[in-house]
Amino acid sequence: MEQLPKLIRQRLQARTKEDGRHPDPDLLAAFTDHLLGKAERVQVLEHLARCGNCRDIVSLATPDFEAGGAATQVVPGSGWLRGPILRWGGLAASVVVVTVAVTVPRLSRHSSPVSTTPSAQTDSRNNPPQARMDEAADKLSVSAPATYRAAEVDSVAARSKQAKFSDRKKDVSNAKPSRASKVAEGRSVSPAPQVAVPASLPLSAKSADEDQAQLKKEQGDQMQVAASNGVVAVEAKAAPAELEIAPGKAKDAPSRDAQTGLVRNDARALSHRSMAGATSPQFADATSTKNAELATRGRIVPRWTLSSDGTLQRSLDSGRTWVTIPVAGNSVFRALAAVGADIWVGGSGGSLYRSMDAGEQWLQVKPASSGKVLTADIIGVEFTDANHGKLTTADEQIWTTADAGQTWQRN
Amino acid sequence: MTTHGVQSVAEMASGLESVVLDLYSKSKGEQVGLTKDQFVVILKNISQKYLPATATQQDISDLYFSLRVEELALARACAAGSERAWEVFMLRYREKLYDIGSYIAKESSAARELADSLYADLYGTSSREGQRVSKLASYTGRGSLEGWLRTVMAQEYVNRYRRGRKYVSLDEESEEGAQFASADPEPALTVDSRLEVATDEVLAALPAEDRFILASYYLDGRTLAEIARTLGVHESTISRKVEKLAKSLRKQILAALARTGMSRRQAQEAMEVDVRDLRVNIRSRLTQERDVAAFPDKKAEASAGEGSG
Numbered sequence: 001m002e003q004l005p006k007l008i009r010q011r012l013q014a015r016t017k018e019d020g021r022h023p024d025p026d027l028l029a030a031f032t033d034h035l036l037g038k039a040e041r042v043q044v045l046e047h048l049a050r051c052g053n054c055r056d057i058v059s060l061a062t063p064d065f066e067a068g069g070a071a072t073q074v075v076p077g078s079g080w081l082r083g084p085i086l087r088w089g090g091l092a093a094s095v096v097v098v099t100v101a102v103t104v105p106r107l108s109r110h111s112s113p114v115s116t117t118p119s120a121q122t123d124s125r126n127n128p129p130q131a132r133m134d135e136a137a138d139k140l141s142v143s144a145p146a147t148y149r150a151a152e153v154d155s156v157a158a159r160s161k162q163a164k165f166s167d168r169k170k171d172v173s174n175a176k177p178s179r180a181s182k183v184a185e186g187r188s189v190s191p192a193p194q195v196a197v198p199a200s201l202p203l204s205a206k207s208a209d210e211d212q213a214q215l216k217k218e219q220g221d222q223m224q225v226a227a228s229n230g231v232v233a234v235e236a237k238a239a240p241a242e243l244e245i246a247p248g249k250a251k252d253a254p255s256r257d258a259q260t261g262l263v264r265n266d267a268r269a270l271s272h273r274s275m276a277g278a279t280s281p282q283f284a285d286a287t288s289t290k291n292a293e294l295a296t297r298g299r300i301v302p303r304w305t306l307s308s309d310g311t312l313q314r315s316l317d318s319g320r321t322w323v324t325i326p327v328a329g330n331s332v333f334r335a336l337a338a339v340g341a342d343i344w345v346g347g348s349g350g351s352l353y354r355s356m357d358a359g360e361q362w363l364q365v366k367p368a369s370s371g372k373v374l375t376a377d378i379i380g381v382e383f384t385d386a387n388h389g390k391l392t393t394a395d396e397q398i399w400t401t402a403d404a405g406q407t408w409q410r411n
Numbered sequence: 412m413t414t415h416g417v418q419s420v421a422e423m424a425s426g427l428e429s430v431v432l433d434l435y436s437k438s439k440g441e442q443v444g445l446t447k448d449q450f451v452v453i454l455k456n457i458s459q460k461y462l463p464a465t466a467t468q469q470d471i472s473d474l475y476f477s478l479r480v481e482e483l484a485l486a487r488a489c490a491a492g493s494e495r496a497w498e499v500f501m502l503r504y505r506e507k508l509y510d511i512g513s514y515i516a517k518e519s520s521a522a523r524e525l526a527d528s529l530y531a532d533l534y535g536t537s538s539r540e541g542q543r544v545s546k547l548a549s550y551t552g553r554g555s556l557e558g559w560l561r562t563v564m565a566q567e568y569v570n571r572y573r574r575g576r577k578y579v580s581l582d583e584e585s586e587e588g589a590q591f592a593s594a595d596p597e598p599a600l601t602v603d604s605r606l607e608v609a610t611d612e613v614l615a616a617l618p619a620e621d622r623f624i625l626a627s628y629y630l631d632g633r634t635l636a637e638i639a640r641t642l643g644v645h646e647s648t649i650s651r652k653v654e655k656l657a658k659s660l661r662k663q664i665l666a667a668l669a670r671t672g673m674s675r676r677q678a679q680e681a682m683e684v685d686v687r688d689l690r691v692n693i694r695s696r697l698t699q700e701r702d703v704a705a706f707p708d709k710k711a712e713a714s715a716g717e718g719s720g
Contacts, residue, residue, distance in 0.1 A: 007606065007607075007610055008610055008614070008625075008660055008664075009629055009630065011607065011610045011611055011614055012614060012622070012625055012626055012629065012630060013630060024549070024551075025549075025559055025562040025563045025566060026549075026550065026551040026552075026553040026554060026559060027553060027554075028554075028562045029553065029554030029555065029558035029559040029561070029562040030553040030554035030558070031554070032554070032558055032561070032562065032641065033554040033555050033558045034643045035477070035553070035554055035555075036553075037477075042618075042619050042620075045619035045620050045622075045623045046619040046622075048619075048623045048626075049619050049622035049623040049625075049626055050622075050626075052626070052630065052631060053569060055623070055626065055627055055631055055633075056565070056569045056631070057562060057565045057566050057569050058562075058565075058641055059565075059627070059631075059633060059637055059641055060515050060561075060565035060568060060569070061515075061558065061561040061562040061564075061565040062561075062637075062640050062641045063514070063558075063561065064514065064640065307555065308479070308482060308555035308556055308557040308558070309479050309481055309482055309555065310481070317645075320643065320644070320645055321643070332481065334503065379502055379503075394499075394502055
């Protein structure tokens with residue numbers, strides 16, 4: 001680091017002796033929380049530049065998000081475009097590439113030099129896919145290590161999601177080469193997969209079997225959604241395009257929710273999507289191309305925290321900036337649990353919400369046991385895996401679930 | 412909490428009345444035993460503290476909306492002695508107090524002592540005219556309550572540390588590192604007064620944030636990461652800024668000297684006295700020089716620390 005002439009240090013030091021009135025702890029706290037307006041911030045900085053004492057206080061009072069980050073870290077990549085689908089898609093594409101590579105020379109060898117027509121037909125059938133596959137192979141050779149990196153860090157989330165995605169894996173592994181290549185190309189668009197997540201994720205807290213059954217019903221829609229996602233990712237390269245897909249899925253939600261007793265706020269879910277749409281371009285704007293690439297490769301890890309006034313916040317840049325994630329109108333949240341992409345937040349009046357897609361959509365969960373509904377303030381939420389969780393309330397009740405919140409036991 | 416001589420909700424300007432009622436509802440003050448009138452008094456005192464007398468209704472409204480009203484109501488209800496508020500406060504912040512203590516003091520017994528001491532202050536042990544006075548009564552909701560607790564504890568820690576430093580041995584002093592090196596002046600450098608004026612001029616022209624960064628890095632010995640965290644930016648931003656500032660300051664001082672009528676050669680000669688220091692490592696110099704300047708200005712520092720609350 002560049003060194004500073006002694007004279008300059010000395011003059012800086014001389015300025016620090018101008019002791020006067022100090023900002024009160026409220027202003028310093030607002031400064032460390034980055035809540036001050038521009039004018040007040042400059043005033044505080046002006047004082048801090050001169051007052052070593054207050055610099056010490058501010059430095060000590062600034063929370064170290066890195067230290068506490070591990071507990072609330074959530075690994076991305078659970079979105080269907082990121083995780084198993086891409087891995088299986090990549091595998092399918094590789095198989096197709098190898099098959100084509102083996103088949104094409106054989107076909108060429110077998111074609112008669114006299115009868116050129118079949119050969120020409122074969123070429124016309126095979127060459128375009130081969131060209132696409134070569135392109136896909138090139139891209140996959142670049143993106144494959146990133147996929148495996150995502151797989152390493154996302155092992156927990158991947159395990160819990162594996163069953164749920166099995167149908168989709170089949171879809172992709174049976175997919176035509178052209179579609180696989182489009183999905184592979186979709187990786188080059190960083191925000192799109194993140195925003196595309198809510199459109200195709202299960203919307204309620206269900207077991208894997210139920211999800212599979214539901215997914216089969218929706219398979220036709222899913223195929224269309226997935227295909228259109230692929231096309232959008234390739235052609236439009238803009239996240240908001242996927243938002244149009246969302247309302248179609250929202251229509252499906254109430255019937256499923258009625259069965260499971262879970263309440264879903266469609267309007268809120270839509271507002272989340274619009275927020276995701278709003279934040280995604282910001283994210284793309286605010287970060288460099290390099291960062292976008294890193295995000296694509298699953299290195300940027302969303303972090304979660306609850307602000308002291310009870311709002312849920314998410315950071316996509318290792319705690320540098322936090323974005324408030326609206327969950328429910330007036331609920332004040334006091335407890336947070338994150339298992340992979342499963343986020344649970346609990347707070348005032350027994351309000352408990354779950355997101356299975358890293359905060360894009362939220363479902364209210366109303367714990368009830370023996371006819372009694374949980375209404376006390378929730379102050380602790382712990383989930384050891386996707387299914388097993390424990391709630392602690394302000395009046396020292398403990399509620400547990402072993403089936404991802406479908407049924408609860410009060411201890 | 413007294414309400415004598417202050418406006419009630421009904422007496423407020425009609426525009427603000429709805430704002431205050433809305434905020435009171437959001438604050439859930441009723442649940443923790445804070446009445447509307449008490450809430451109005453609190454808001455009014457806060458606006459008087461932070462806004463000039465000429466502030467418009469819009470300014471006041473903006474300030475009110477920027478407040479953490481729920482935490483404000485909780486803190487003030489605690490200060491007023493509401494049992495329910497204390498229960499909620501303890502549930503939410505008891506553990507955090509110890510966590511904050513550990514983060515600041517880095518040592519468990521000191522952390523516990525610090526947290527216990529703050530807890531006593533928050534509960535209010537000192538009495539004024541027979542009444543318990545809680546430190547929470549000074550919380551205004553400008554920042555989060557947790558941030559305020561961190562700040563108050565950091566302030567207490569710094570004050571204690573500085574008071575304690577009056578009695579530490581020379582060995583301990585050298586072992587403590589450069590954490591509070593900022594208050595120790597370097598030996599005076601005899602330079603052309605015009606150079607001092609020019610340097611002051613250049614430093615004064617810098618944005619406050621740049622001077623804060625320079626002081627934090629070169630005087631306090633803070634790391635780039637620490638400074639970045641305080642300012643809420645990335646470490647690399649601070650790194651680039653420090654590099655850029657250090658490089659440009661010398662040029663700017665020479666330019667300022669030139670403006671005083673000095674020729675470039677004269678200006679460079681005036682700065683020559685300082686040139687040898689360019690190769691000096693700042694941190695090692697600061698550490699080395701602190702032993703030479705044995706505990707100067709301790710009283711001033713301690714009183715400054717106490718006054719910062």
